[in-house]
Amino acid sequence: MVHRLEPLVIRHTRRIPRPTGPAGEGAVAARQFDAALMSVGFKLSAELLERLSGLSEGAVVDTAVRTLGTVREMVGDHVRHNVYFVDFPANVPDTMDFWMRCIAEALADDAARGGVLEQLSTGVVDLLTLPSYGRYQHTYAEMLGHHEELIAAAGDRMTVLHLGDDADAEVGALYLALAGSSTPLGEDDLRDLGVLAEACADGPQPEAIPVRENRAVVNRARIRTGSGLLLDTVTDVLRLACAVSDGDVTLAEATRFRGLSRPVRRALLAGLDSVVAAAPAKLADVHAHREDFKRLGERLHPHEYPQWPHAADVFAVARGEKRARSFDSQVEELLGAGDVTGAVRLLKSAPGRLLRALDRLLRGALTAQELDALVAAVEEVAARVAGRVLLSVREHLHNRARDNGPRRVFVNRRGSAWVTEDTRAPVPAAERERLIAVLDAELRRRLPAPGHLLIDPDVLDVALPLSGKAVSSGLGVLPRGSVSPVDGELLRFFVYWKQKNRTTDYDLSALVLDAEYDTVFWLSYTNLSELEGEHSGDITEAPNGASEFINLRLDAVRGTFIVPQVNLFSGEGFEEVEESFFGFMLREGEQRGRPFEPRTVRMKSELRGPGRVALPLAFQRGEDGRWRAKWLHLYLNGNPAANRVEGNRVSVATLLRGIVEREQLTIRYLVGLMDATTTTLWDGEKVPDGPVTFIGLQRPEGLHPDSRIVTPENMRDLIPE
Template sequence: MSWDLEELVVSRTLRLPDIEGPGGDGVVATRQFDAILMSVGFKLSGELVARLSGSAAGAVIDMAVRVLPIVRRMAGAHVEHNVYFQDFPANVPDTVEFWTARLLDALGGESAAAAVSEGSALGVSNLLALPEYGRYQHGYAEMVAAHDELIESVRDRVTVLHLGRSLEDEVSALYLSLAGRATPLGAEDLPILRELALRCASGPQPESIPVREHRAIIDEVRLAAGEKLLAGTVTDVLRLACLLSDGDVSLSTPTRFRSLSRRSRRGLLAALDAVIADQPAKLGDVAAHREAWKRLGERLHPHEFPQWEHAATVFEVARGERRARSFMSRFETLLAVDDVLGAAQLLRAAPGLLFRSLDRLLRTATTDAEQEAVLAAVESTIGVVSARVILSVREHVDNRDGVAQRVFANRLGRGRVQPDGREPIDASVLDRLRVLLDVELKRRLPAPARLVIDPDAVDIALPLGGKAISGGLGVLPRGSVSPVYGERLRFFVYWREQSAPTDFDLSALLLDQDYELDGWLSYTNLTSVGGVHSGDITAAPDGASEFIELDLDKVVAHAIVPQVNVYSGEGFDEVAESFFGFMLRDGDQRGLPYEPRTVRMKSDLRGAGRVALPLVFFRAPSGEWRVKWLHLNLRGKPVFNAVENNEVSASALARAVIDRRYLTLAYLARLMAEEVTLWDGRSFDEPVMFIGLTRPEGLPEGSQVFTPENLSDLIPA
């Protein structure tokens, strides 16, 4: 698959590559460009307006023709969003009345009447057999004509596009940012990194590549160029082999290895040989993926390369001909006899495993000497542990007491909740551990002369993981909290099937203070207190949309949990296209069901589950509404998923994420600076480090800016 480089730059950085061509009078064309952008919630920065105004009008028009489709896709405005009920959100009928009307209409036709009669004889009514159910009864133009024009509001979203460098420089910078990121990219971003790595192979390279999946992608390019690989473990080599066979670089699913060229086999075996020659103990990692190594050995033919005898030992271990105990095996043996001192000493040689096992070690430690040994091991090794692991442990410590439920999410985003039944850890030990972690993080973080943070950004969660988080407009990391500005909340789903009839159902759970069911909105309950549903669409060969709107002043529930259910047909990873998002409007704003200027968040729907839980809205103690990002899904059933059937699981996940304490930008800011300035729209005379939801205009040259597009760059290596 090939990506448009300009679209990648614009969508990932909100920068327009610098315009090429002669100067001229582009003032009028620039104004027109800016006006059209504003209709979909975007705007040119002052610097970009000045640059385009001094360019030839034709060049500005050419840029507008390229950029407008990009921003329309970003906001979800590249498709026509129709609704079943033409006047939505007005005149939505009661569910029973609506179904009754459709039944009566159906009885007017012989074939439909027969189908209804057959179902009635069995005590059921098949809605899908009704000719007017689940299909648009009017065209898009008819629906548009039935709605007033949107009244602008100062609260409408305005996403500013800034002036970038040349396309080549922007692509290189994007590659360096993705490759050198300290947090894993989502599944949809790995192929993008792969293409950028190929395009930027001869250009600047990142100083370090902390994430192993990213390293495998870069190594694929280095292997093709005949350069030395970056692999530092046997598992790194296995990831690269999976990538060469178009397999799963995360090693979550088995890869069917292909026959590889002699050059590729030589490169992989040479890398394996170097790893084992340097650290023979890494043979212990082979057992974790024994079967994969066996299959790979059949493709690499290590016996043909006797010069790399160390590489051959990897396959001997995989086949059981040689024994190599892993650190985990030795660790388990020591803990089996409660030898905490020995386990702590052992894991000094495996700092990553030490930090991942800290909770278990501290639970097992029963004496002051054992606790001191564990903390001493942490202090002596923390300098070589990645900041992402340190931050993850720090967040874990904050949730070690006072949180009744534990929430788990695998790399596919599938969530589950279970009670926390672990033995407690002494509070004084946890406090000492916090200090150790904070001191090390403070040492690694920059110390800006002046740190400025947008108050609306202080509760954004640190992006410690991203594999199951889809990109999009206004998307924040799991656990992030944002204020909800607006009187009416409207969320939406759009999908377009690939090859089979597909029915997605947009629904919402309404939960009380105890997270018990207080009602729901779906195709089975079109109206509820403060909310309405736009109507059920049951197939989407040309694309379909569903909406739910809630008047937040009338909603009595404590929490609102939107969800998208795959009722039948293709899943989120199988449809041609699907996305979810939400809009906010003031009371006097009408407009179309879908108005891109009011879209606050829009993200692709992806994942192996059949029930998507993107986020949850809830009341803060002050009574104001907030939104918290979930990025979770439920496995669901193959067909007929419905909000009424997954209420317990969905509400439990929502409550667990709301209750969990996530590390936020506020925490990071406190480590970086003793004094933090909350931004109030003012300008600055000296360069600052700015953290916010959007980049403000007019920052002095030399300022550092961190927004959701590059928050991961705040996490040190």
């Protein structure tokens, strides 16, 4: 069990649980392990290397085997990355010359000649029918023979793995951290929480589980072990039913409820009964998910359990047989009558909803008295609002002061994005500033005193992780809206996918835009090379996995923005394939090496989104000439098939403008609220001797053991509850 969960600890914490085994002379094996890690961009900390050196060789080898498999998958090196053009990025042909060569080869093929001649007679040739197009023409081993070894460079990524506590303690601590998170988790983290909740059901539990989705996952483990359930709304029970059926606990998608065992049915009905008995007004919450409750009732058979009459009331409301007026309908009635003060008075009983409605209330208030009442209400209830809501509203109010043009960008919890006209009236400036001051004061009050604050400057422009759904899982990824420096001469994108049941064709492309978001050029299978870079060639099926690459020389790029994208041309979507991921590498000009070199990988993220065009991030050249990454994690709906960079240039540019021009709340903002005794910008060299609160992209070695360490893996801990 412990070894099964060790990869979760490594991925989430960058720590290896304290290796155990007989004492011995493991120094040589430990150094070999360290060298193997460095070949894929990881390294043992000095403390961890010392620990391993004191164990037997066998114990070191066991740890190495488990760890290497985990980190290779983290960086995308667990698969073979072949390329269509064997010498890529050298000797990439002109696009039209390449297509003509494929036609000539088909005409020389007796089996293909007739079909090609028939197509030529119509004036149009389908590239996918040509035998040499879209399929690897050489083996992976043959491709390796065409590339020299990578030359090590100081800029290569090196992720340090640190010595952790014993395995049980690390697993327990990770469970408590995920379950007690004050912000929603991403899909993969929520899945990991489910695994950990099962393993830790009999161990220590978090004092509070503020996020409802996390609570549902923990309750699923509790229901299986017969432990008490954490329920205080009827929606908590619905989420639990979804979790038991392996459905969507976010309730964004309908769950197909399974046949439930009698003990599970009894637990769910008893939970509903106790919630409604304690607060009958909570029946009003049923309206938001009426259809889900009706389908759940068909599985629970509440009529068979007359001892829980309040549970039956839930399904009566869902069917419309019992009236329970919703809170939202009461608010709408007051606003519809122009009674803003009355609506504010009612919303004070639901502080989170009051703050989420601020923009509408500010626009609806017509008198100074109404505006004063609204600000006073926010001052009164702010202490009872979740920190992530305060931060979201603070960011919204800040951006409402800016003239962002006539369009608004919307992004849902799954990363699907769209743009629409902004027809809202401005909000009153004076009240907006008063409300910002209220929110800043409340957030400042909640933040713990950090003592000596040690800051990595590169982390200051990272967006606050208000939701795990605003970031894809992977290595080196940052929340949507974050900005991070990009240092290197060569920028190389990669995508890998492996189809499950159907022939699947993904196309990696890069769109280059100028400062006005107009197209300068693009690289794709329809334009294989430009002065600035090369495409590795189109692969049109992936039964055994396939990769595509784009290579760019940053100093030669004519443009201000580089927007890599993955287009679904045909086949299985990003959520259907067996595996798919995107990433980028940075290299110096003379490093050479294979098309994919794991220690040059700066970011690798999973592609798991609802659309057919993936936009993981963009790159922007600043006024100082330096390139920086702007993290997007977005998906466009695209077309049902045949998506190409040429067809989505306008929508991508419009969406990018909206994201780039919106100002995010960042670590810089939160640090400005902290009452630190001393603040030091870390220069990457020696760390202070005493305890610090370190906030950075990667934990330095040598920090005092009593230090608090915050990196992207646990940055959600900065969000006050």
